[in-house]
Amino acid sequence: MKESSQSEAPRRLEGKHLGMACCWALGLATLVTWNCMLTIEDYYYKLFPNYHPARLLTLIYMPFAVVSMAILTYYESKIDTRKRNLSGLILFFLSSLLLLLLDLASSGKGGIGNFIGICAIACSFGVADALLQGGMSYLAGLAASGFLISALRLLTKAAFEKSPDGLRKGVILFLVISTFFEFLCILVYAFLFPKLPIVKYYRLKASTEGSNTVSADLAAGGIHINHGDENEAKLHERLSNKELFFQNIDYAVDLILIFVLSLSIVPGFIYEDTGSHQLHSWYALVLITMYNACDLISRYIPLVEFLKLKSRKGLMIAVLSRFLLIPAFYFTAKYSDQGWMILLISFLGLTTGYLTVCVVTEAPIGYKGPEQNALGNLLVLCVLCGVFAGVALDWLWLIGEENEGGHYLPSRGVVRCEEESPLVALVASLVGKYKKPKGIMIKRPRCRSSHFFSAKVL
Template identity: 30%
Template structure:
């Protein structure tokens, strides 16, 4: 372990020297095309998952005897978590571009299955639970896509200047906002009955498929952009300097050294995601109700959460907490949401009204967005350049660990 740390220290110093030497040579980003590309990559990472959970009105109507969002969360996250373990162990034997392309194609197929299932089998009938099993299979596919795409995108962004990581995490937040707006629009343009619900869901998934195809096209065009080519050239130079040793390869000591260097950020991501997913979306969509907003309540809460999550991620482009201990304290502080949301279920009457639930949901989104962005921006810069991509995958693995734990904790609201 001692040798690994020493080697990593040397590599980190080399990376800093390379960065300093090339900082003034980084090409301009004409029309912000690289920034826009990484923004859409961030959108593509989370779009499928957000599409499924925001269509809870449709799935809950078709499958009324199921805890839709909670089952979706467990199925998606366990598969993603297992897949990410394999990506961490074997990513040096594959190419990020291939992983991202394959993962996005898997996303597209998963989204396509829902309207095809509705048109060919469900046809608006309620309680056909064989269809629910196929839908859960689509969620499993999304989990596999998450394992391939999200860690690779964070890793690739970690090799670039910080603004491109900020673009990617802003895309994560924008995915939720975009999906919520899509759901509101597609829901509003059709009659508010069973047939209209079915039509709106099919249109909603069709729009999502088109956006995923756009993300695939943009990503494959990104290789021609000056900024991407510049840092790819740096990577190739470092590969040559490593000679016969496989660039970015990791033995156990190196892996543990990387984890040790980013452990405060990784632990922060775990805490953020445990708190968030144990409350959102299950609590928001299934446990609180409104006589005023009726079945629009969950849609409005999800939309507000996603808007404030995006605002939080955008704030990271204005100010980033540089002190990791301060950022970590913020992650711990979010535990206060548990007693507050518990009060919204079982507390005094004023806490159980719409206003406290809405305010707390929006604050949950704001803090989730900002603290996630801070941890993802700072962590890849704590390791040598050659391990930036691997670090991104490791961070996403910890993130999904938190999400998986949170998806289990979410069931305690039911108990």
């Protein structure tokens, strides 16, 4: 018995660093394509100015993610993990490839047909997200996908800013890189990851505790096990999903509230309700990048043991106190400059990542492998429910706005221009009308930090 334990100890450490790198890359792949779609919203606002793409695409994406995750959570003990993860990666790759081909086929034109096509691709992203996020948990890689994609978007935007049709060229290069990365991750998961000794050790451990979902992954790693009856008996000994949920209901509420707040602000509020300031078209991208960077950094803070928040009551208090950020964002957008907004969005990212990691690492402690897998799926479902509620509540920021969108509204005789001079708004009004107006009233909106002006034909 002693010899067995000594042989297992080094085996657990073999391939540890390569395994961590693979987990990081696969976590990156889990949301890289969706983050791509979010970070090219400046391009979509140019193509589809009337449709609120930042808000609408997220709202369309979420029902498919939530429903798919709910089904997968219910049947999690019967679904093969390898097939689930590979299906998610392949679907992400095909969807991002279709997004690229759609832009190339339409030559970067707008229109309702192309927008419907992009919405359909967003739906497939939702299904792929549910397949992957519940099938594996790679928290640092998930956050890294947001930051790296935002940084890459800034680079491609800067590289093509002064060239003809530079915005579209940057987006195409951006999508090509992201699609190729998804393809590489399919190869990593299919051929490299299951053969790592440390991965085989933990999957074998889960199998001996009664899990039937890892047999295909073990077979891919060269381990063939057949003790279905024994595992079936152990599976019946585990806690049910209902019992797991009620034992961890405070953690579930924490995750829902964390993402309700975060997604009610990012990305819709950032793209449409913060003005342009001195950064102009770069402003929203800078805010998104700062949010993702702070989200990534904060996910490593709980690695320092004394900085990790473990108290269940403490987590709930911290989560509820974040809702004070709602009036803070409102008054910052209305009265303050871009520096305060960048500081505020950074704090939102820090608290989102930190609290998420604290919750999902504390909740599974004390459970067996199959129970941890089931609880992980339940917590991911709570995250997606919170995201869905957040993107729906994000539309409430539009209540009370005088004009919806940055485009000419013939029914109201109003045009909105993203420029710093009222003269441009006046000229745009003249161009927008077929008949000569009697007069034009220039009016600055309530949001002092915005450089939008409305020109109303009298």
